[in-house]
Amino acid sequence: MVVMTDSLVFLMGKFEARIPVDRRYFESHFWAFPAGDVLRVGFTAYAVRLLQDVYFLDWQIDPDTAVRRKQTIGEIESSKAVSTMYAPADGKIVRFNEALLNDPSLINADNYDRGWLYEFATTTPLLAAEEYVKVLEAGWEQTQRLLKNQFNE
């Protein structure tokens, strides 16, 4: 799809989460890259690092559906985690990445390209890479606490 020129790096402990500057971001840890007149959306390296190996991905809405921000659109399960998937903004989910339905491991193997999740049309302003990294910096403590809390239950 694209040759990545440059990336910022956010350190998660010792892990370097690469945040390419050629695209924009949602603060719920998705990247968005223009593909024709829509945006291709996928998980950032930060999200994938937390998920680890993705086993299962299920969409609960049909392609070409208008969604509201935070509306439930699917489920994901990985070796370490489960999560409901939510629409990152008001807009329309145009189509899903069919390749993932057979093999969601592409999310791990190539999260910034072939592991894209869906194509999305929205007018919501998005974050630049630098802004997204600031979101990560601000939220890192809290994310670690969230994980620890769940482990300690």
Next chain:
Amino acid sequence: MAGRKLTVVISQAPGKNPVKRHLEEEIATRLMLSGTAEVSVVPHLYDLTSDHTGMLWLKSLKGNLVVLGWLYPRAIRWVLDRNGVKGQVGESRLNVAETTDDEEDPPETAEDLAPQGIGSLNVPNRLIFAIDLRNDPDPQTYISEIERLSESLAVPLVQLSGLFGSSMTSNGHPTVSTNGSPNTNGAAQTNGSAAKGEITAAHDSNSNSPTPQAPVVIGGENVRRRWYPVIDYSRCTNCMECLDFCLFGVYGVDLTDRILVEQEDNCKKGCPACSRVCPANAIVFPEHKTPAIAGAEGGAVEDFKIDLSKLFGAPSALEMAVQERDVELVADGRDAVGTAVGLPKRQSGLSEKPRDALDDLMDGLDSLDL
């Protein structure tokens, strides 16, 4: 009271799941055969209207009561309570997580988590044991527990039966009534009831046949599925936030200004929004897929996996409630109101407090896919 058997009512699973039906029938027939308890069967408790034969039957029962059903014990208890079948909370060993939460002295922090409720009114001095049939697929688990309860409630059944035959065991229940004539057979409990011809085949415990007749389901025909909130008054603080939030007129107050579910059939199927705004987590939708809403005692994590929903944009409980309410409003041809109407009062003035680990924990729980 002496000689009265423990009363057991089995609430059937909705639908026709043969595995569930089999478990219900096994428990019923084994209890009948052993003579441990007076058994009857009603359709799915939650679906019964207040004037349904099965519910009227439950209301007619006196004394200690065991209710087995396919619901969380809290849900069973408060569905019964709302229909006037009241009693003190009986503790079953099968509901361990349940009873420790309810009955032990709460740890300090629990005061914030579960504010003291206004309680139920006019609770008679008898025990109601609510048991979830999803605990275990083995009927023996329930039989053993009912036998244990029966003994611990000190019903002097065994001695009396030994002395006088089975004459003391009948208490007027229609489903099982052993013959009242004196019987010299000392083992009256297990096979004495087979002595007289007027007793039906269901009581023929001498036979080893595995298919004795199960009790008739009381009012079993044409029970419609229902959806409505059930208030847990042990938690409810009468804050009225549900009354403010629900725009479908489900809630009301009684003559003493206690909150109640007034127009239950105004409730929108599948919508649990008021439960999410309830600050005391006192509103139960027994059929909701999220255990915390369906009446599970809070905090149990079924799975060791981490829930990352919060990270990936999960709405807060309040956001979700507003969304669910809007969907139902629009479906009714009304306008969505978003956050403009009936939002909980507690949201104001709380923002200055710094978040702490407990806040995170609570938020985390909220989004757990239990």
